[in-house]
Amino acid sequence: MDISKRGLDIQESPIRKLKPFADSARERGIHVYFINIGQPDIATPQPVWDALKQFDEEVLSYGPAQGFLELRQAIADYFDSYDIEINADGVVITVGGSEAIHFAFSVVSDPGGEIIIPEPFYTNYNGFAACANVNIVPLTLSVEDGFRLPSIETIAKIISPRTRAILLNSPSNPTGTVYTAEELERIVSLALEHDLFLIADEVYKEFVYDGASHKSVLEYPEIKDRAIVVDSISKRFSCCGARIGAVVTRNEEISQSVLKFAQARLCPPTIEQKMALAAYRMGIEYFVPVQKEYQHRRDVLFEGLKDIPGIVIRKPQGAFYYIVRLPIEDSEHFVRWMLTDFHLDNETVMVAPAQGFYSTPGKGKDEVRIAYVLKEEDLKRAIIVFKAGLQEYLQQF
Amino acid sequence: MDISKRGLDIQESPIRKLKPFADSARERGIHVYFINIGQPDIATPQPVWDALKQFDEEVLSYGPAQGFLELRQAIADYFDSYDIEINADGVVITVGGSEAIHFAFSVVSDPGGEIIIPEPFYTNYNGFAACANVNIVPLTLSVEDGFRLPSIETIAKIISPRTRAILLNSPSNPTGTVYTAEELERIVSLALEHDLFLIADEVYKEFVYDGASHKSVLEYPEIKDRAIVVDSISKRFSCCGARIGAVVTRNEEISQSVLKFAQARLCPPTIEQKMALAAYRMGIEYFVPVQKEYQHRRDVLFEGLKDIPGIVIRKPQGAFYYIVRLPIEDSEHFVRWMLTDFHLDNETVMVAPAQGFYSTPGKGKDEVRIAYVLKEEDLKRAIIVFKAGLQEYLQQF
Numbered sequence: 001m002d003i004s005k006r007g008l009d010i011q012e013s014p015i016r017k018l019k020p021f022a023d024s025a026r027e028r029g030i031h032v033y034f035i036n037i038g039q040p041d042i043a044t045p046q047p048v049w050d051a052l053k054q055f056d057e058e059v060l061s062y063g064p065a066q067g068f069l070e071l072r073q074a075i076a077d078y079f080d081s082y083d084i085e086i087n088a089d090g091v092v093i094t095v096g097g098s099e100a101i102h103f104a105f106s107v108v109s110d111p112g113g114e115i116i117i118p119e120p121f122y123t124n125y126n127g128f129a130a131c132a133n134v135n136i137v138p139l140t141l142s143v144e145d146g147f148r149l150p151s152i153e154t155i156a157k158i159i160s161p162r163t164r165a166i167l168l169n170s171p172s173n174p175t176g177t178v179y180t181a182e183e184l185e186r187i188v189s190l191a192l193e194h195d196l197f198l199i200a201d202e203v204y205k206e207f208v209y210d211g212a213s214h215k216s217v218l219e220y221p222e223i224k225d226r227a228i229v230v231d232s233i234s235k236r237f238s239c240c241g242a243r244i245g246a247v248v249t250r251n252e253e254i255s256q257s258v259l260k261f262a263q264a265r266l267c268p269p270t271i272e273q274k275m276a277l278a279a280y281r282m283g284i285e286y287f288v289p290v291q292k293e294y295q296h297r298r299d300v301l302f303e304g305l306k307d308i309p310g311i312v313i314r315k316p317q318g319a320f321y322y323i324v325r326l327p328i329e330d331s332e333h334f335v336r337w338m339l340t341d342f343h344l345d346n347e348t349v350m351v352a353p354a355q356g357f358y359s360t361p362g363k364g365k366d367e368v369r370i371a372y373v374l375k376e377e378d379l380k381r382a383i384i385v386f387k388a389g390l391q392e393y394l395q396q397f
Numbered sequence: 398m399d400i401s402k403r404g405l406d407i408q409e410s411p412i413r414k415l416k417p418f419a420d421s422a423r424e425r426g427i428h429v430y431f432i433n434i435g436q437p438d439i440a441t442p443q444p445v446w447d448a449l450k451q452f453d454e455e456v457l458s459y460g461p462a463q464g465f466l467e468l469r470q471a472i473a474d475y476f477d478s479y480d481i482e483i484n485a486d487g488v489v490i491t492v493g494g495s496e497a498i499h500f501a502f503s504v505v506s507d508p509g510g511e512i513i514i515p516e517p518f519y520t521n522y523n524g525f526a527a528c529a530n531v532n533i534v535p536l537t538l539s540v541e542d543g544f545r546l547p548s549i550e551t552i553a554k555i556i557s558p559r560t561r562a563i564l565l566n567s568p569s570n571p572t573g574t575v576y577t578a579e580e581l582e583r584i585v586s587l588a589l590e591h592d593l594f595l596i597a598d599e600v601y602k603e604f605v606y607d608g609a610s611h612k613s614v615l616e617y618p619e620i621k622d623r624a625i626v627v628d629s630i631s632k633r634f635s636c637c638g639a640r641i642g643a644v645v646t647r648n649e650e651i652s653q654s655v656l657k658f659a660q661a662r663l664c665p666p667t668i669e670q671k672m673a674l675a676a677y678r679m680g681i682e683y684f685v686p687v688q689k690e691y692q693h694r695r696d697v698l699f700e701g702l703k704d705i706p707g708i709v710i711r712k713p714q715g716a717f718y719y720i721v722r723l724p725i726e727d728s729e730h731f732v733r734w735m736l737t738d739f740h741l742d743n744e745t746v747m748v749a750p751a752q753g754f755y756s757t758p759g760k761g762k763d764e765v766r767i768a769y770v771l772k773e774e775d776l777k778r779a780i781i782v783f784k785a786g787l788q789e790y791l792q793q794f
């Protein structure tokens with residue numbers, strides 16, 4: 001009895017699969033700086049914890065499949081504070097941004113359909129594509145030009161009769177790139193010309209720096225029936241473990257269909273919806289210091305890394321990641337070696353090999369993703385340890 | 398731009414779609430006895446609430462994709478208290494039993510594969526089948542013989558080359574039937590003979606009455622590589638809103654594959670896993686009074702309904718549901734009418750039309766599902782109101 005082909009083929013998380021080596025380093029007494037995953041160290045805001053403590057019911061019961069109305073309204077209000085008008089019925093609460101992506105894939109495409117995604121991309125899109133049996137067609141970008149989008153003509157070349165949607169993730173995990181209005185407009189016109197949906201993963205919306213601002217695909221009235229935003233509180237409010245996200249769209253047929261998928265799994269977690277409500281009610285002022293902190297960390301990392309001989313690094317405008325090219329051949333080998341064979345005064349660093357963020361075979365083998373999710377002091381120390389490790393690695397291999 | 402075929406085809410929850418009529422009845426000041434859904438009124442146990450209040454971290458961070466080890470071990474220990482030996486690595490924590498079903502479908506079958514399920518069945522299996530693009534092949538049972546399984550020969554007739562698994566849900570939602578060891582053995586031998594997986598939804602394991610006990614598919618060593626148990630804390634600990642379930646199996650290939658699907662969605666909710674841990678640590682003694690309470694309710698409902706002229710009702714052995722046949726033609730019409738046109742002293746009752754629990758067209762139109770999730774006093778009153786409503790309905794139609 002064999003398991004399914006999709007069960008065999010689904011990619012193991014390239015980020016998580018090296019975790020055992022980190023665990024074993026820690027067991028040997030080595031301190032590991034984890035800048036491999038997007039787990040921020042920013043404290044979850046107090047109103048969120050207050051909502052947890054105030055939860056007071058006798059029975060922990062099911063909520064509505066689409067999520068509590070108050071939360072859906074609070075999310076609509078949040079969009080309104082960016083001058084984006086959305087009805088609470090256009091918001092379906094999901095179990096993390098993860099489920100929102102899965103629902104979006106399922107509702108735009110049947111099995112065998114194609115979704116174009118600029119690569120490198122958030123590696124878990126692969127998992128949802130496997131779940132939904134859709135094929136990701138990568139649009140390859142490169143570190144040299146800061147992972148900017150190519151011309152309309154170049155993108156159009158990979159559109160096929162099976163293409164159902166383009167997915168944009170801006171600010172981007174893993175590149176940090178924030179697409180300009182002009183870049184977005186290219187995609188909008190392609191969606192119109194080729195009759196495609198546009199899925200936008202905007203979970204890092206507030207993580208934009210140097211005074212830049214994020215433009216949502218919901219700001220383009222000409223694609224109001226084509227635009228589907230995937231959202232999440234995980235990064236926005238440092239609530240990764242809450243598993244609260246949303247599908248946001250003005251296309252009623254899509255929100256109705258997403259609701260039917262949502263009904264099958266009954267409801268998102270009840271308590272965390274109350275916590276999320278408290279988070280959204282803080283208003284967008286909350287992000288001002290958070291944004292400042294991340295911008296500073298980004299600069300610290302850039303200054304620390306830019307002079308490494310052979311590095312290719314561009315300073316990104318958003319999220320909290322860098323993809324950098326290193327003068328190495330196999331970043332997975334390097335990352336593992338840092339955990340198994342190297343330490344500097346009993347400290348080492350874990351970054352993420354970039355290969356898992358590409359779907360084109362062989363791409364990203366000499367690149368790593370670094371997440372600036374540590375406070376300045378730790379980040380500076382991590383940079384020192386990282387550079388020492390890289391230097392020793394280059395001498396050995 | 399059309400949405401996907403699966404997005405159009407996915408069934409709207411037949412239980413939830415009548416909710417607006419109930420809301421509107423309540424707005425008119427009518428008290429509705431909800432015995433349509435499996436939302437128990439049993440208090441969530443105090444240790445679970447204590448775990449919530451004791452949660453004290455600065456950052457609500459991601460947990461491991463497979464769930465916290467302590468919880469996986471606690472679930473393994475729980476099985477051990479039923480003399481079922483399971484390794485913690487054979488337990489993957491999921492977002493409710495819902496996600497466990499979805500993962501199980503995905504891992505046993507590719508799109509187009511078939512899964513045999515005795516009908517009437519838990520209606521949300523349809524949603525997960527749509528998500529996973531597998532086809533449910535119903536094995537039709539009937540109320541007259543208490544929804545017992547037919548002979549091996551009868552079941553074998555619906556097995557095809559595309560059949561990948563049989564799904565058993567015992568104690569059953571919606572029928573309350575608990576399969577005997579002999580019935581289980583029929584399925585075990587079919588799984589062996591036809592090379593099939595066996596998915597067992599055992600979330601109502603403790604809800605068995607009259608001194609009966611539940612036998613798990615994990616108790617059959619000959620199918621240890623074929624058996625996948627879907628589990629959940631929702632009913633067991635009255636924690637429906639927590640969204641914590643599990644896939645439990647001895648087949649390492651399956652648990653490894655499920656883990657890869659789990660990695661894509663990062664992790665189950667962090668706080669609820671701590672709550673679930675507290676629940677499992679109570680031990681199975683917890684269920685003794687709960688079981689007694691439900692057995693009593695079942696008897697109250699049976700006594701209250703059995704003399705309705707034209708009713709077909711068999712007393713089930715488990716879960717907290719009845720499927721009964723009524724002398725009506727269209728139970729959906731009846732259920733809606735009870736909410737829109739009827740009240741007795743400003744009270745009415747909502748039950749679930751049974752049609753949504755069948756996948757064979759036309760089946761179950763004269764049946765309803767009744768959930769005995771209310772305390773005796775309320776249940777008795779609900780029966781009086783229900784009978785008065787049915788009588789008036791039969792006079793009118």
